[in-house]
Structures are given as C-alpha cells and as structure tokens.
Amino acid sequence: MDLGLTEEQELLKNFARDFLEKECPEAVVREMEEDEKGYSPALWKGMADQGWCGLIIPPEQGGSGMGFLDLVVLTEEFGRALVPGPFLSTQIGGAIPLLGWGTDEQKKAHLGKIAAGEEIWTLAMTEPVARFDAEGVQMEAKVEGDKLVLNGTKLFVRDAHVADFMTVAVRTKKGASAEDGVTLLIVDAKSPGITTTALKTIGSDKQCEVKFENVSVPKANVIGEVDKGWPILNKLVLKAAILESAYLVGLAQMDFEITINYAKERVQFGRPIGSFQAIQHKAADMVTDVDGARFVMYRAAWSLDEDEPDAEQAVHMAKAWCNEATRRVVAHGQQIHGGIGFTKDYKIQLYFRRQKMADLMWGDADFHREMVAQSLGV
Amino acid sequence: MDLRDSPEEAAFRKEVVNFIETEAPRAEPGQTFEQMAAKGQNWFKQMAARGWIAPAWPKEYGGAGMSQIQQFIFNEEMAKHRAPRPAHLIIGLGMAGPTIIVHGTEEQKKRWLPGMLAGTDIWCQGYSEPEAGSDLASLRTRAVRDGDDYIINGQKIWSTIAHIAKWMICLARTDMEAPKHKGITYFVIDMKSPGLEVRPLTNMADTHEFNEVFFDNVRVPKENIVGEENRGWYVGMTTLDFERSSVGSAVGMRQEVEEMIEFAIGNQDKPVSALKLNPTLRLELADRLIESEVGRMLSYRIASMQNRGLIPNYEASVLKVYSAELHQRIARTKTKVLGMYAQIKPGDPLAPANGSWCHQYLRSMGYTIEAGTSEIQRNIIAQRGLGLSRD
Numbered sequence: 001m002d003l004g005l006t007e008e009q010e011l012l013k014n015f016a017r018d019f020l021e022k023e024c025p026e027a028v029v030r031e032m033e034e035d036e037k038g039y040s041p042a043l044w045k046g047m048a049d050q051g052w053c054g055l056i057i058p059p060e061q062g063g064s065g066m067g068f069l070d071l072v073v074l075t076e077e078f079g080r081a082l083v084p085g086p087f088l089s090t091q092i093g094g095a096i097p098l099l100g101w102g103t104d105e106q107k108k109a110h111l112g113k114i115a116a117g118e119e120i121w122t123l124a125m126t127e128p129v130a131r132f133d134a135e136g137v138q139m140e141a142k143v144e145g146d147k148l149v150l151n152g153t154k155l156f157v158r159d160a161h162v163a164d165f166m167t168v169a170v171r172t173k174k175g176a177s178a179e180d181g182v183t184l185l186i187v188d189a190k191s192p193g194i195t196t197t198a199l200k201t202i203g204s205d206k207q208c209e210v211k212f213e214n215v216s217v218p219k220a221n222v223i224g225e226v227d228k229g230w231p232i233l234n235k236l237v238l239k240a241a242i243l244e245s246a247y248l249v250g251l252a253q254m255d256f257e258i259t260i261n262y263a264k265e266r267v268q269f270g271r272p273i274g275s276f277q278a279i280q281h282k283a284a285d286m287v288t289d290v291d292g293a294r295f296v297m298y299r300a301a302w303s304l305d306e307d308e309p310d311a312e313q314a315v316h317m318a319k320a321w322c323n324e325a326t327r328r329v330v331a332h333g334q335q336i337h338g339g340i341g342f343t344k345d346y347k348i349q350l351y352f353r354r355q356k357m358a359d360l361m362w363g364d365a366d367f368h369r370e371m372v373a374q375s376l377g378v
Numbered sequence: 379m380d381l382r383d384s385p386e387e388a389a390f391r392k393e394v395v396n397f398i399e400t401e402a403p404r405a406e407p408g409q410t411f412e413q414m415a416a417k418g419q420n421w422f423k424q425m426a427a428r429g430w431i432a433p434a435w436p437k438e439y440g441g442a443g444m445s446q447i448q449q450f451i452f453n454e455e456m457a458k459h460r461a462p463r464p465a466h467l468i469i470g471l472g473m474a475g476p477t478i479i480v481h482g483t484e485e486q487k488k489r490w491l492p493g494m495l496a497g498t499d500i501w502c503q504g505y506s507e508p509e510a511g512s513d514l515a516s517l518r519t520r521a522v523r524d525g526d527d528y529i530i531n532g533q534k535i536w537s538t539i540a541h542i543a544k545w546m547i548c549l550a551r552t553d554m555e556a557p558k559h560k561g562i563t564y565f566v567i568d569m570k571s572p573g574l575e576v577r578p579l580t581n582m583a584d585t586h587e588f589n590e591v592f593f594d595n596v597r598v599p600k601e602n603i604v605g606e607e608n609r610g611w612y613v614g615m616t617t618l619d620f621e622r623s624s625v626g627s628a629v630g631m632r633q634e635v636e637e638m639i640e641f642a643i644g645n646q647d648k649p650v651s652a653l654k655l656n657p658t659l660r661l662e663l664a665d666r667l668i669e670s671e672v673g674r675m676l677s678y679r680i681a682s683m684q685n686r687g688l689i690p691n692y693e694a695s696v697l698k699v700y701s702a703e704l705h706q707r708i709a710r711t712k713t714k715v716l717g718m719y720a721q722i723k724p725g726d727p728l729a730p731a732n733g734s735w736c737h738q739y740l741r742s743m744g745y746t747i748e749a750g751t752s753e754i755q756r757n758i759i760a761q762r763g764l765g766l767s768r769d
Contacts, residue, residue: 001380001381001382001383001384001387001447001678001681001682001685002379002380002682002685002686003379003381003675003678003679003682004379004682004683004686005379006379009379069379260764260765260766263766264765264766264767271767271769272766272767274760274766274767275766275767275768275769277753277757279760279766280756280757280760280761280766281753281756281757281760283759283760283764283766284696284699284755284756284757284759284760284763284764285756287692287696287759287763287764288696288699288700288759291676291679291693291696292672292675292676292700293672295672295675295676295678295679296668296671296672296675298379298675299381299671299675299678301379302379302380302381303381314671317667317668317671320664320668321668321669321671321672366661369661369664369665369668370661370664372664372667372668373660373661373663373664376639376643376660376663376664376667377643378639378642378643378653378659378660378663378664
C-alpha cells in the first residue's frame with residue numbers, strides 16, 4: 001500500500017515544474033488574462049513538443065502512452081503554475097472521451113492531431129441552468145435520418161471560442177428519468193449556426209456561451225449510442241472533477257508556499273510576522289488542508305482509474321473536500337499577506353480568483369456533498 | 379500509488395483478521411478501564427502469547443517485532459472489528475516499555491518488561507503538574523540525592539489510572555541550577571512507596587481516569603533511574619517516537635461515522651433519530667464521512683512514508699490535531715442525530731446506545747488537550763515543520 005508517486009511520475013512532475021517555471025512565469029499568466037485567445041500558441045506548441053497534449057494517447061496514435069494518474073500528476077503542476085489555455089479542456093473534451101468511447105474512425109481522425117497539439121477540444125455540457133447532473137442536459141437535438149440537428153444554448157463552456165471540436169451533450173429523448181435520453185456527439189466548431197461569446201470571469205479563463213441554431217451533425221459523430229450517452233458523460237464528469245481537484249491542489253500548494261515565504265520575510269514589531277502564533281496557526285491549518293486535499297484526491301484518482309466499486313463516491317468526497325479546503329487555504333493566503341495581497345499587482349490574488357473558478361467547475365462542494373449523502377441512502 | 383495491499387501485506391492482514399475473528403470478544407462502547415481490564419483477560423492472554431500485546435516491541439523482548447506498515451494494518455483491523463485493546467496497559471506497553479528497551483539496563487529490562495507483557499503490572503505516568511502542563515519542562519517535583527536513594531517531593535496531576543497502577547514513570551528535577559530541560563531525571567517509582575498518595579480526579583464526563591499524585595519524602599533507589607541523571611528529558615523524548623508510530627485513531631473514524639449513519643437510518647422512524655426531522659442532518663453526516671476519509675488518507679500517508687523508509691515529522695502532528703478535532707465534530711453530529719435524547723446519561727434506561735454517545739460528547743472535549751494541546755501541535759507544525767521562527 002503506497003500513496004507516493006512512481007519514479008516516472010516524480011520525473012514528470014519535476015520536469016514539468018521546471019519547464020513551467022521557465023515557460024509560464026507570472027508575466028505569461030498575466031498577459032493571457034488580457035489576451036483574446038487566452039493562451040500562448042508558443043507555450044501550447046512547447047507542451048505538445050513535450051508530449052503532454054498526447055500524454056494519455058497510445059504511442060501508435062502519436063501519444064506518450066502514459067496513464068490517467070500521470071495526467072493527474074501533470075495537472076497538479078499546471079495548477080501550481082496557473083497555466084492558461086485549453087489543455088484541460090482538450091483532455092476532458094477530446095482525448096478522454098475519444099480514448100474511452102470513440103469509434104475507430106473517430107480515434108483515427110482526431111487522436112493523432114490532439115497529440116500533436118493541432119486540435120483543441122472542449123466539453124460542452126452545462127447550459128444556463130448550470131447543473132452537472134443529467135437534469136442539466138436539456139438542449140434538444142432532433143434525429144433526422146443520418147444526422148442530428150441541434151438547437152439551444154450551452155453556457156460556461158471553457159475555451160469554446162478557440163476549440164476546433166466540441167463534445168456536446170444533448171437531449172435526444174425525454175425519458176422516464178433525466179439519465180435516459182442523453183446523447184454525446186462530436187461537433188465541428190466551424191459548423192454553420194454556431195455563435196460563441198466569451199464571458200468575463202474572475203478566473204480569467206475563457207468560459208463561453210455557445211449558441212446552436214439548426215446546427216447539423218452527422219450521426220457518425222455520436223460517441224457511444226443515441227439516448228445512451230449519460231453513463232459516458234457521468235464518467236467524463238467524474239474524471240474532469242478529479243483533474244480539476246488536482247489543479248486545485250497544485251494551486252493551493254503554491255499559494256501556501258508563497259504565503260509562508262512572505263510570513264518569514266515580512267517584519268513588523270521587530271520580528272517576522274510568521275513568528276506570531278496567530279499566523280503560525282493559520283499556516284498549520286493551511287498545510288493540513290493542502291495535504292488532506294492532495295491525498296484524498298490521489299485516493300479518488302486511483303480508485304477511478306482502477307474502476308473500484310466505490311470510485312464514484314470517492315470522487316464526490318474528493319471534489320467536495322478539495323473545493324472547501326483550497327478555499328480556506330487561499331483565504332488564509334490573502335489574510336496573511338495583509339494589504340499588499342489585496343492589490344492587483346501582487347501575485348497572490350491570481351490564485352484566489354482561480355480557486356473559485358476550479359471550485360465551481362464540475363460541481364461545487366454542496367453538489368458533491370449532496371451526491372455523497374445520496375450514496376449513503378440518507 | 380496503489381491503495382491495495384502488497385502480497386506480503388495481504389497475507390499479514392489475513393493472519394490478523396483470522397486471529398481477531400477467532401479469539402476476540404467485541405468491545406462495548408463506554409466501558410471503564412476496570413471493565414476493560416476484567417473482560418478482556420483471556421483475549422489479552424491470547425495476544426500476549428503471540429507477542430501481539432506489544433506489536434512494536436522487538437521479538438527478543440517478547441513483542442511482535444511488527445514493521446510500521448504491519449502495525450498500521452494491525453491497528454486498522456483491530457479498529458474495524460471493534461476488538462478490545464488493553465487500554466489500561468498502554469502506558470506500560472506503549473511508553474515505559476519502549477523507553478526501557480532503548481535506555482534501560484539489562485536488570486531493569488528483566489525486572490519490568492515481563493510484568494508489562496503479562497498484563498499483571500499496570501503503569502502510569504507522572505509528568506504534568508499543576509504549574510507544568512504544556513510547559514512540561516518547567517516541572518518542579520524535586521528529587522534530592524540521599525545515599526543510594528533519591529528523596530522525592532512534589533505533586534503530579536492528570537496521571538491516568540494511577541489509582542490502579544503498580545509503577546509510575548516519573549520526571550523529577552534533580553538539578554535546580556541547570557537550564558530547565560537539562561536538570562530532569564527519569565525515575566520509575568513503586569506506587570506502594572511510603573509517602574506516595576493518590577487522589578482521584580473525576581472528569582466532566584463523570585468518569586475517573588485521572589488522578590493527582592502527592593510525593594511526601596518518597597524514597598526511590600538509584601537503580602530506578604532510567605538513563606542518566608539529568609538526562610531524563612531526552613530519555614522521555616524517545617517515548618514520543620513510539621507514540622507517533624501508532625496512527626490507529628484516524629483509521630477507526632470512518633468506521634465510527636458509518637455506524638453513526640447506520641444508526642441514524644435504522645432508527646429514522648423512532649424519536650432517537652432526527653434524520654427525518656432535521657433537514658441539514660443528512661449533509662452533516664456526509665461531511666463527517668468525507669472528513670473521516672481525509673483523516674484515513676492522512677494516516678495512510680504516514681504509513682506510506684514509513685514504508686518508504688521516510689520519518690514523519692510535522693505529518694504526525696497534523697494527524698493528531700486533525701483526528702482530535704474531527705472526533706469532536708463526530709461527537710457533536712451524534713448529538714444532532716439523537717436530538718433531545720443526546721443528553722441522557724449512561725445508566726438511564728432511556729439512554730440510546732447505552733449512553734455512550736452522550737459520554738463521548740463530554741469526553742471528546744479532552745482530546746484537543748491531552749497528549750499535546752492543539753495549540754502546541756500547531757506551533758510544532760509551523761515551527762518544526764514549516765520553519766516559521768519562534769521569535
């Protein structure tokens with residue numbers, strides 16, 4: 001029994017950390033906050049060259065042939081460096097669904113390009129009702145012969161404005177339960193009838209409103225089967241929740257490190273403020289929250305990857321905890337920094353804002369806590 | 379990263395489970411130390427025969443010589459099966475014994491270890507004093523050399539089970555001039571010594587565990603010093619390493635939460651479960667489960683470190699604070715499940731769960747104080763773990 005990383009994972013982590021420290025410093029993060037695309041093509045190419053875009057894609061299809069846990073380790077480093085851009089979107093919207101449930105044609109058409117960094121993907125699931133359960137998929141698609149026609153609006157879709165393809169969740173049937181009648185399909189973002197507008201969000205990420213007006217999609221683009229998409233989508237959301245949790249852990253770890261260093265350097269009343277008990281106790285609580293988040297997240301990631309019977313419950317527990325624990329961490333981070341932390345110029349607020357974004361994405365603490373309660377039969 | 383047992387771990391776990399399922403009675407919540415001592419006698423004898431009554435002791439001293447990960451598995455299964463632990467023997471087996479193994483003479487080992495293992499000798503601790511709690515090193519109980527003996531005067535407080543103990547491990551000051559940590563000596567004291575008086579302290583949960591112990595010219599032979607004179611503080615620190623290696627408590631918490639949920643659901647049509655009446659209770663139950671899983675992973679993290687030959691530092695303090703505070707939250711949630719019935723004490727016929735949840739609500743208030751207060755633990759985490767300075 002072991003909660004540590006393999007040697008390979010340590011190498012990946014250390015390399016990624018060094019690479020991102022050099023290639024994605026604070027200046028790049030800030031620059032991308034004002035950038036229309038929201039990502040740096042140079043950095044994106046660098047990540048593709050490292051084999052990260054195709055990290056979990058098999059070598060035969062142009063990828064690095066690593067596993068979900070390796071992606072989790074890498075994502076934690078992305079959180080640490082606040083990497084801007086459509087990396088997670090492409091994994092969650094493209095690589096993972098295609099690898100898990102794509103047809104041979106779909107895999108052949110896209111996996112190689114994803115691995116090469118030539119295709120950007122995203123998952124279009126949430127709608128204005130903003131729910132991560134089956135009830136939240138209400139946008140209708142009518143099956144017309146060998147195509148489906150989409151009409152409606154998706155909201156909070158990350159990186160839709162730069163995506164080449166979207167995996168879209170639609171309702172093709174109003175079944176006995178919300179879980180019955182969901183379909184997943186690959187939509188070319190350049191299809192006529194699609195209008196994308198980026199929202200202004202505090203995470204400085206590019207979550208978009210995507211309007212579909214009579215958008216025609218070939219039936220061959222269905223992932224899995226018509227009406228039977230929910231089990232796939234549910235699994236996707238669970239994996240996405242873990243990746244987002246890993247991002248949160250990396251973000252919180254860095255916020256914590258910056259804060260501890262500040263407490264050691266900032267002098268008031270003739271001594272470093274980190275020598276005062278009030279600060280020390282907050283610091284102790286921060287490290288407890290970060291460590292707890294990391295290991296409950298690893299546990300859920302492992303269980304999901306191994307298809308353990310309690311994996312789903314473990315993911316809900318992990319996301320619920322990570323959401324609230326990292327919120328506490330970044331709140332202490334702000335408080336310990338005092339006035340300087342409250343300015344736009346100082347870096348600690350970059351972490352605070354993105355924590356809320358990742359907290360909300362794929363379900364906030366209340367949603368996942370509710371899922372845990374349901375799993376207990378209460 | 380692999381949460382499954384390795385083949386060796388799985389084989390060991392099987393052995394442990396087999397033994398527990400065959401031999402152990404099931405513990406009842408809310409038992410006193412005396413009840414535990416009486417009920418578990420045969421089970422403890424079985425454990426002693428295998429050396430499992432002292433899992434961490436080397437085999438040559440009658441223990442099981444278990445590795446850290448084996449101790450972890452042992453603790454997990456004991457908790458899961460609610461197998462009684464000889465809690466009345468914990469100071470001997472868990473603190474005094476390991477200290478004597480490391481620092482004691484051969485005579486001392488021959489003299490004291492067998493009684494600990496057999497369970498015939500109960501040990502207690504004489505550390506804290508009315509004026510020396512968190513600041514233990516400021517202790518004032520005096521030991522003055524007189525021929526081949528030392529004469530001890532002073533007072534100890536919070537001595538668990540001193541009222542039934544045969545021996546005490548006692549820290550006393552032998553050098554008044556030295557800096558406070560450097561003038562302390564580690565003594566073993568016969569509880570029947572003339573001049574030694576034990577007075578009971580009843581805690582707010584209405585149970586008698588703690589005692590005050592008064593020393594009025596108590597004579598202790600020099601052979602009863604463990605380690606060297608004035609090196610007692612450092613001898614005592616060894617014991618803490620052994621305490622840190624036992625991370626059993628967090629492991630049993632998930633089990634406890636699941637049983638609480640089971641009770642809440644099973645009794646939801648009866649007044650003793652507020653599940654239908656209180657709409658926030660179900661989410662609070664979910665929270666306790668999530669928190670117990672985080673605690674379980676923080677324990678696994680330590681076991682995982684030890685398995686890799688790493689020595690936990692601040693991680694042990696993190697777990698202690700987290701577990702103690704979670705225990706209090708669990709006790710509070712239990713009172714929410716019971717509603718008005720939470721206040722009915724053990725012994726009353728209407729008390730749900732034998733009144734053990736009521737008892738636990740009161741008793742759990744001590745967890746964040748004993749064995750290092752949460753405030754001290756947080757100081758340790760920040761100072762020793764994170765490098766934040768003292769001034």
